[in-house]
Amino acid sequence: MRRKPPAGAVTKAPEGLPSAIIENWEWHDRAACQDVNPELFFAAESERGLRKRAREVLAKSLCGTCPVRRQCAEHALTVGEMYGVWGGITEEEREPALHGRHH
Template identity: 40%
Template sequence: MSQSWRLQAACRGLDPSIFYPSSDAEEDAEPAKAVCEQCPIRQACLEHALTRREKDGIWGGATEKERRRIIRQRRRTA
């Protein structure tokens, strides 16, 4: 699957550490989520993380805990 969508990412060129906060606290994730909120490819990024079961970082505006919740919800409705 092509990942050319990454070229349009709002996070491109930013310090990656923003997207890997030291804790799972919501306030630590806010800077990354603010970038994701403005991103034109947010959904593609989130789907990538869900498909690959990314364990770390903020992807598509979602923390690892939030992504697990999304996966559980999708299983229930499938």
């Protein structure tokens, strides 16, 4: 399954506007998670506690083998991904960086 930018993603900004947030999504084609069920990276609504932490540890271990981990983490921070494990960083770990941008 080949992944594409999220629906509605801006790939080219109209004239006079800042450059697009998603300038290059090609890194995703080399991601270790490319053929992995996305549920490994995103919590179900009812998931809590040990089950959530165990899933995150598995997701982060796969991220640790990924050749584009840095690009993935940068993407999550740049676009403000609020959910899931991206580049080995959980939503809770990204939260301080995301809140820091709003102040």
